[in-house]
Amino acid sequence: MTTTDHxxxxxxxxxxxxxxxxxxxxxxxxxxxxxxxAGSVEQALAALDEAPIDLAVVDVNLAGTPSFPVADALRERGVPFLFTTGYGHEGLPERFVDAPVLAKPFRRHDMESVLTRLRPPA
Structure with missing residues (x-):
């Protein structure tokens, strides 16, 4: 995770x-x-290696494939993330019980609120 004033x-x-x-x-x-x-687990994992990121918004279900490998990779890198899903916390493995989840459809205010909490310090 980067902590600069960008x-x-x-x-x-x-x-x-x-x-x-x-x-x-x-x-x-x-x-x-x-x-x-990124629209797939493979694309997302490649993107993590290509460009520095500070946060991620991760859909739980990518065309029928769970995105948990992406969430694991983000955690390993210390990058905060939130899940978006139509299913709530029920579909998440126990290791992600503490991850923020936004139900689809989400509102602007809800996205802003969660990202503000996750935002790395400048």
């Missing part, structure tokens, strides 16, 4: 293109830079 960079891990576009529009209005997006 705009925090967010990786979007989401397979629904409409939600990716929504987040790409929303995040800059909340004071975040979109570092990139």
């Amino acid at each position: 705009t925090p960079r967010v990786l979007i891990v989401e397979d629904e293109s409409m939600l990716v576009m929504l987040l790409e529009d929303l995040l800059p209005t909340l004071g975040y830079e979109v570092a990139g997006s």
